[in-house]
Amino acid sequence: MPAPRLSVVLTRRLPEVVETRMKELFDVELRENDIRMSRDELAAAMRRADVLVPCVTDPIDAALLAQAGDKLKLIANYGAGIDHIDVASARQRGVLVSNTPGVVTEDTADMTMALILGVTRRIPEGMALMQSGQWQGWSPTAFMGGRVGGRRLGILGMGRIGQAVARRARAFGMQVHYHNRRRLRPEIEAEVEATWWESLDQMVSRVDVLSINCPHTPSTFHLMNARRLKLMKPSAVIVNTSRGEVIDENALTRMIRAGEIAGAGLDVFEHGHEINPRLRELPNVVLLPHMGSATVEGRVEMGEKVIINIKTFADGHRPPDLVVPGVM
Template identity: 40%
Template sequence: MPRLLVTRRLPPAVEARAARDYDAVLNPHDIPWTRDSLLAAAIGADGILCAAGDPLDAGTIQALPASIKIIATFSVGTDHIALDAAAARGIAVANTPDVLSVATAEIAMLLILMAARRATEGEMMIRARQWPGWAPTQLMGVTLEGKRLGILGKGRIGRELAKMARGFGLVIHYRNRTRLPPEQELGAIFHEDDEAFLRSIDILSMHIPGGAATRHWLSAERIAQLPAGSIVVNTGRGGTVDDAALCAALESGHVRAAGLDVYDGEPRLYPGYLGAPNITLLPHLGSGTIETRDAMGFRALDNLDAVLLRGAAPPHRVA
């Protein structure tokens, strides 16, 4: 059987399938890899099933053994993999699209609700045993009905969020590289430029990829273009937000509240977030359901099976 290096502890059903079809090298204790330890474990392997955060930069990929034919990542994003270096080595790279859109959209909707209704502040009050009882002006948030939700990046996740948001009476605006066809737009209002988009919304939900082109997209200048009292939510990539600028806006009140599920350099957090009462912080839960994580693992294995068991192209190749 081909030898497969599995870099992280994965759901039981995924590991069982990997062990059935491959000489699988698993990571039962989920010990993080260094560059050297990953390269040592990859000796003799034919493929790698990796995950976000694994050190697969250009230097690591250049040093991988010649036996490696494919890297399949347990994620949609590929920011952690040097795609050009893999292509130069002739190593296929594949991801897991289409299976986590609903789960991630649910987390975006959860963050919108928590930010709008000040749920984190309320829970902190309860846990600290500082709740004095109900009061007419206590923790007043804002109602979602009639508010304008701006979806930045209306791909699969953004479209699923729009479906959910309509049920709460939100009016959908969106900013995308291209305008969607009417059957996907479903009446949402398209904006061709950033400023018009930002000035037209009450809630910003971010779903854009990471990388140099989008780094700190949400800058102090763009935050200033949002109406006062706006809400910001990010379930896309942490590096797309200027943390210092968002913290300053939360402190001034220009941004009423925020909700984050992703962070620049995670698991490290920008220190200013920890003291901000009007922000909800989740530990990258976007795809964190049993159904979704199983589906991601099976899709990664489908990619590996194509290359290593059938000598075919992976169905979800990105490089």
């Protein structure tokens, strides 16, 4: 007699091909709409599931995990970032946590370069004029931005995505600098022609573009605080496709409004979808709705990793993308 299939609850709609494959393998409860679950709905889902498949929009803390009961055995996160999950508390309760690293590297790096170009070449301002119907024709001095070739790019966080950004930036003729907890191996540094800075303060004060590519952890919360933002050159811009909490958003808004920073390109925000209204008003700021990994290919590959993690767990083995507390 075959073993009973695992009960799996999805908190959001996933690509159809992913949901179809999950239904073939597991006893899946799909989300009828694509509205994020309330805290009570999350708690109930965790009580009736063997496996929960949450997203970045689902904060799962110790208090919520305490309501899970004994049925839940795996949280198979749909996404690489896991700062919304209290992994240590989950493990203490015997609940494993997996994620989907690596599959969004190229997509996020593409979006980082798009934001760099968008801010430095003033693309949204030009689009807004065209959409308003008020364009009167070409002018020699209209919408003059800056050339990215020759500029110094500082990368904060030189993991997979940071290195992918560096490769793209070199193709555009940018000079690559980086700050990381650990210096890269010499051969990797040589490949992307990157200069390591042990001091983040010193790097920030010298670059023309700063790209945030580090995860959100207690040590990186407001890493770019008001003091550090003031070190940036008034002509510099900052781009963030990682986690909004790394930047003090209010301080950034004040400084851009005051002309102390030339502009910003943000795909993530400190308070989720609640964005400082003064930030939205600024013409030299490009805001995107967390689109960094939003490609068909990337989202399907994320789903495939989730399926592999659940299937491996169902077969009695360690999920290949198991998140281990203390190694994050």
